[in-house]
Amino acid sequence: MKKISKRPESLKPVPFRFCAGCGHGLLHKFIAEIIDELGIREKTIGFAPVGCAVFAYDYFNFDVIESAHGRPPAVATAIKRLLPDRLVFTYQGDGDLAAIGTAEIIHAAARGENFSVIFVNNATYGMTGGQMAPTTLLGQKTTTTTKGRDKRMTGYPIKISEMLATLEGPSFICRTSLDSPKNVINTKKAIKKAFQYQLDKKGFSLVEVLSPCPTDWWMSPQEALPWMKKNMIPAFPLGVIKDKWEVGNGK
Amino acid sequence: MGKIVAVTGNEAVAEALRQINPDVCAAYPITPQTDMMQRFSSFVSDGKVDTELILVESEHSAMSACIGASAGGGRVATATSGPGLALMWEMLYVASGMRLPIVMPVVNRSLSAPLNIHGDHSDAMGARDSGWIQLWSENAQEAYDNTIQAFRIGEHMEIRLPVMVCLDGFIISHSIERMEYLDDNVVKAFVGEYKSLNPLLDIENPKSYGPLILPDLYMEYKRAQHEVMTKVKDVVLNVADDFEKLSKRKYGLFETYRLDDADIAIVILNSAAGTAKDVIDQFRAKGIKAGLLKPRLFRPFPYEEVADAIKNVKALCVMDRADSFGAYGPLFIELCGVALHLQERPLMINKIYGLGGRDFMPEHAELVLNELVEISKTGKVKTFKEYIGVRE
Numbered sequence: 210m211k212k213i214s215k216r217p218e219s220l221k222p223v224p225f226r227f228c229a230g231c232g233h234g235l236l237h238k239f240i241a242e243i244i245d246e247l248g249i250r251e252k253t254i255g256f257a258p259v260g261c262a263v264f265a266y267d268y269f270n271f272d273v274i275e276s277a278h279g280r281p282p283a284v285a286t287a288i289k290r291l292l293p294d295r296l297v298f299t300y301q302g303d304g305d306l307a308a309i310g311t312a313e314i315i316h317a318a319a320r321g322e323n324f325s326v327i328f329v330n331n332a333t334y335g336m337t338g339g340q341m342a343p344t345t346l347l348g349q350k351t352t353t354t355t356k357g358r359d360k361r362m363t364g365y366p367i368k369i370s371e372m373l374a375t376l377e378g379p380s381f382i383c384r385t386s387l388d389s390p391k392n393v394i395n396t397k398k399a400i401k402k403a404f405q406y407q408l409d410k411k412g413f414s415l416v417e418v419l420s421p422c423p424t425d426w427w428m429s430p431q432e433a434l435p436w437m438k439k440n441m442i443p444a445f446p447l448g449v450i451k452d453k454w455e456v457g458n459g460k
Numbered sequence: 461m462g463k464i465v466a467v468t469g470n471e472a473v474a475e476a477l478r479q480i481n482p483d484v485c486a487a488y489p490i491t492p493q494t495d496m497m498q499r500f501s502s503f504v505s506d507g508k509v510d511t512e513l514i515l516v517e518s519e520h521s522a523m524s525a526c527i528g529a530s531a532g533g534g535r536v537a538t539a540t541s542g543p544g545l546a547l548m549w550e551m552l553y554v555a556s557g558m559r560l561p562i563v564m565p566v567v568n569r570s571l572s573a574p575l576n577i578h579g580d581h582s583d584a585m586g587a588r589d590s591g592w593i594q595l596w597s598e599n600a601q602e603a604y605d606n607t608i609q610a611f612r613i614g615e616h617m618e619i620r621l622p623v624m625v626c627l628d629g630f631i632i633s634h635s636i637e638r639m640e641y642l643d644d645n646v647v648k649a650f651v652g653e654y655k656s657l658n659p660l661l662d663i664e665n666p667k668s669y670g671p672l673i674l675p676d677l678y679m680e681y682k683r684a685q686h687e688v689m690t691k692v693k694d695v696v697l698n699v700a701d702d703f704e705k706l707s708k709r710k711y712g713l714f715e716t717y718r719l720d721d722a723d724i725a726i727v728i729l730n731s732a733a734g735t736a737k738d739v740i741d742q743f744r745a746k747g748i749k750a751g752l753l754k755p756r757l758f759r760p761f762p763y764e765e766v767a768d769a770i771k772n773v774k775a776l777c778v779m780d781r782a783d784s785f786g787a788y789g790p791l792f793i794e795l796c797g798v799a800l801h802l803q804e805r806p807l808m809i810n811k812i813y814g815l816g817g818r819d820f821m822p823e824h825a826e827l828v829l830n831e832l833v834e835i836s837k838t839g840k841v842k843t844f845k846e847y848i849g850v851r852e
Binding site: 259263275277278279304308309311334336337338340341343352353354355356362363 | 487488489490491494495497498501502505506513515517518519543547572573574575
């Protein structure tokens, strides 16, 4: 019988330990598949974030570095400048990228550093147990906003991708979602494009992926996907937000 | 009076904060502290406190917000752990330099790299020179009691300094223990109404906080911080006396355990002291005069008082749950300072244990006490500093 599918070489043969319905496993698999497809496994350096994906080095079959919480864009800048022929990507959650590390991501993007960012937005601090994140939706209940996020107390969700797209530096910024088969396929395409841009020396690329966190949303995995479609996608619209190199798209 | 409960260390400290009802708290989650301020945020949501809770984007901002609130004239608290405390570093010195009585439980955790979330004293030891008062706690009861006393100590009009209350990550923060809560009205009466000193926006008396002070006067400010620290011991003891009257629980600058007639002794901080005390009982049962000293007030450090407490000990092991790489452990270095106050000092050894949450087991205390017996017999120390409970 013909073998049509196999575990990517860039993924170690170990089971994922993520919660049921979590998006990280899917994203890890895509990243590994893309790196295999691009044939650059031995030239890849990834980042393990502080957050639920902290164990990235247990899963990815390439070199991974851990940095202090929020600082991957600064460390990635230096690695990429030192080793410009490598594929360097950070993998950051909304706590890492949109809260504690806001300064680093803005300045790396503004400088147009030639590395890629996978920004996983699940609208909550997953690892610490579901506290309010900067991306938490208005009205969303978390362990620190138990009556729902109130804009008078905690302000509004940050749209990181739109914010970074106002800068001249970034080349490619796109938001995708893991809520449906179509959007899952688009997510993989977007990440591949981001990596290809980096390999083509086109500059800073970021893919924001809306990802389910049933555990900290207090839902079943089945309930989480429609919830994302109904609540998250309207607040964080999908699509290409900036593409410097696409014809008819500005510059 | 009071209530007997079974709670975790985090829950106990969150309860103390609820009873105290600070004006402002800033919170950013970090393991293993997270669940303390999360519990506190439930008190805010449920209207059980009037606190203005600010959910900030990092610990750097958490301490900055506390500084603003405290300079503005409010009673202020936050909490953190390990790398969170490290990210606050810059502001720790600002808080103490501005003489702002912020209270901060520190759920002790190791520092990266490698990344580790477990109990370890490297965080607070690194902050020992930041001008904060440090109280250390063996268990949930002590963490609760120290938190309540911390407000009285830091806010004392002759002190006005920030206070850290240290408790061991996971071992205490996440373990359920039997302990006693005081009644709300008792705690409220004990800490009293907050009295601000030189607050901002006092229109009749405008002020500046933290101005640029160059070599002409900077050193005088630092000398003043040193001077105020010399007054802290008396205040800590007075507050402890008042606290004993309402709680029947006695606190001092440190705790001694079977130390009065001890030939050999262990000096150790926080939760591991409990384990060591059990082993000391076993040695006492064998007729070996073993004792223990557990510092409570680590900054300022009570050198003379500790010297007096250990003056008859022949051999002493100072145990550090943190290392100062290339030097002796931080607690051991303090005991070297203590030795300056003794005509005859005990033979001293330093053991590093329990880093990154490695369990401190009774057999580790046994190992140490047996070595102390040997040292007191022979008068010889083989190795001054050694790791124990470590894979070779």
